[in-house]
C-alpha cells in the first residue's frame with residue numbers, strides 16, 4: 001500500500017523485498033526480485049525474451065506463430081530441465097525496502113506507493129518528485145473520472161479489463177478507489193462475466209506476473225516460492241489448480257485470472273489491504289487440448305497428473321503455507337468437484353481454510369433463499385427444491401440449505417427429503433445404475449420406486465417444485481417449457497404464490513436462462529437471482545398500466561467470501577468452522593436496508609457490498625468466538641460484549657483499506 005506503508009509501523013505492510021535498495025537499482029519490484037534470483041538468471045532471461053519478443057495482440061501472421069511455437073518449445077525444455085524436482089535454493093533476507101529509502105523513480109514505479117497526481121506539493125519536494133509529474137495536483141476522484149472516461153471509450157470487455165489492469169499495475173490506490181466507487185460497472189470486468197473471457201485467453205493477454213505460479217515440477221521449492229512473494233505476511237490467498245474455472249472447465253494455469261479477480265474483490269468489497277492478498281495457481285498440467293496446442297500457453301505442457309500425485313503435492317503445499325505464512329487464510333477456488341470436496345475434508349480441521357464454491361456459494365444461496373421464501377408466499381415447510389447440477393456448488397448449496405431446515409426444527413431426513421438433484425443422467429437416485437460420485441450419494445433419492453426421471457421436465461412433473469436452482473454450467477437449460485412448468489406447479493398451490501428461480505452458473509454464457517426470459521415466462525411473478533449480473537428489464541405493458549421495470553438479484557458468492565475471509569482474519573480464527581459459514585449466510589440475509597426490502601430484493605444492491613461484508617465479517621468474528629477458535633485476546637471480547645456491535649463494527653472499520661486523496665490510506669490488518 002502506498003500510504004500506510006509510510007506510517008511508522010509500516011514495516012509489516014510495505015511491499016518490495018530487497019537486498020540492495022541503492023539508487024542505482026533501476027525500478028521497484030522487478031529490480032529487487034531480479035537482484036535475488038541469480039540462481040535462475042538464465043531461466044528468467046529466456047522467458048522474458050519470449051514475452052517481449054512477441055506481442056501476442058499483434059502477431060497474427062503464421063510465420064510469427066510458427067516462430068513462437070519453436071521458441072516456446074525451446075523455452076519449455078530449458079526452463080523445466082533446470083528445476084525438475086530439485087530445490088532452487090535462494091537466500092531470503094527479511095529486510096524490506098522502505099519507501100523513505102527509495103529513489104523518486106522507485107516511488108513512482110511501485111504501484112503500492114505511487115499516488116499519481118495526488119502527491120501534494122510537500123510530498124513532491126520531500127520525495128524529489130518535482131518535475132517528474134505534471135504540475136497539476138488532482139484528487140483521486142478526478143483521476144477516477146479520467147479513468148472512467150477511458151474505460152467508456154473502449155469497446156470490448158477485454159479492452160476495458162486491460163485498461164483497468166494497467167491502472168492497477170501503476171497505482172493501486174487509484175485502481176481500488178475506481179473499483180470501489182464504480183463497483184456496479186466495474187465488477188463485471190474484474191470478475192464474472194469478463195474474467196471468464198480473460199481466463200480463456202490469459203496466456204495470450206499476459207503482460208506481467210500478478211500471482212504465484214507454482215508448478216508440480218517445482219514441488220521441492222514451494223517454501224522458497226512462497227517466500228519470494230514480495231509483500232510480507234499475506235493474510236489471505238485464493239488458490240486454484242484451474243481444473244474447473246467458472247463453468248468453463250479445465251483452463252490450466254490460465255485459471256489464475258479467477259484468483260486475481262477474487263482477491264481484487266477481497267479488497268474492494270471487504271477492505272482487506274491489497275498488500276495482504278496473494279493469488280496462487282498450482283500448475284499440475286491441463287487436459288485442455290486448446291491450451292496444450294497454444295504456442296503462448298504459459299503452463300506445463302502436459303496432461304494433468306493423477307489425483308494421487310496431486311494429493312501429495314497439495315499436502316506439501318498446505319504444509320509449506322502453514323510454515324511460511326502461519327496466519328494466512330486459504331480459500332480453495334474452482335477445483336474440480338472431486339478435489340474440491342476431498343481437499344475441504346482433508347484440510348478444514350488443521351488449516352485456516354475454506355472452499356468458496358462449496359461453502360461460500362452455500363452461504364450466499366442460503367441467504368437469498370431465506371429472503372426469497374418470504375417473497376414467494378410458499379411457506380418454508382411446503383417448499384420443494386430441484387437442483388440442476390450436482391457438483392461442488394450444487395451439493396454445497398443443498399447441504400447448506402439442509403442445515404438451515406434442521407435449525408428450523410426439521411429432522412435431517414425431513415430436510416434432505418426436500419431436495420431433488422439432477423445431473424447429466426437425470427434425477428440422482430440410488431438405483432440409477434451408474435456409479436455415483438461420492439459427493440452425490442447423500443442426496444441420491446431412494447423413494448423413486450424404481451422409476452428413473454431423465455429430463456428436467458419429467459423431474460418437475462414428478463416433484464412439483466417451488467424452487468429451481470441452476471448450477472449445471474449449461475446455457476439455456478431452463479427452457480420456456482421448464483420455467484412454465486415450474487410456475488404451473490407453484491400456481492397450483494394457491495393464488496399469489498411466486499416461483500423461485502436461480503440460474504446461478506457463470507459466466508453469462510453458461511447461465512441457465514436470462515432474466516428477461518424468467519420474467520416473461522412467469523408473467524413477472526419470478527423471484528430471481530443469477531450468478532452473473534443481468535440488467536433490469538422493462539416490460540412494455542401499454543395502456544393505463546404503464547411499463548413495469550423488474551430488477552434482478554445477483555446470487556454470487558462475492559456477497560460472502562470477502563466478509564467471511566475478513567472475519568476469519570480479524571478474529572484470528574484457527575479454523576473456518578461450519579458455524580462461521582452458516583452465520584455468514586444469516587448475516588447477509590439480514591443486511592438489506594429498508595429501500596432494498598421495499599424493492600423486493602433478496603440481496604443488498606451490489607453498490608452496498610462493502611456494507612454487507614462488514615456485517616458478515618462482524619457476525620463471522622462472533623461465530624469464531626462462540627466456537628472457541630478465535631485467538632484474539634479475551635479482553636477485547638469482554639469489551640465488545642459490553643459495548644455491543646457498534647464497538648466491534650468500529651474495530652473492523654478502523655482496519656479496512658480505504659484509499660483517499662492527499663492523505664494516508666486508512667486501514668491495515
Ligand SMILES: NC(=O)C1=CN([C@@H]2O[C@H](COP(=O)(O)OP(=O)(O)OC[C@H]3O[C@@H](n4cnc5c(N)ncnc54)[C@H](O)[C@@H]3O)[C@@H](O)[C@H]2O)C=CC1
Nearest residue numbers: 246247337389390391392393423424472473506531556557
Ligand atoms: N453463483 C455463484 O456464486 C457460483 C456459481 N457457480 C457456478 O456453478 C456452476 C457449476 O459449478 P460446480 O458445481 O463447481 O461444477 P461441477 O462441474 O462440479 O458440477 C456441474 C454439475 O452439473 C451437471 N451438469 C452438467 N451439464 C448438465 C446438463 N446438461 N444437465 C444436467 N446436469 C448437468 C454435472 O453432472 C455436475 O453435476 C459453474 O458454472 C459455476 O460457475 C459455482 C460457484 C459459485
Ligand SMILES: CC(=O)C(=O)O
Nearest residue numbers: 246247334357506557
Ligand atoms: C462464482 C464462482 O465462484 C464460480 O462461478 O465458480
Ligand SMILES: [Mg+2]
Nearest residue numbers: 246333334357
Ligand atoms: Mg468459484
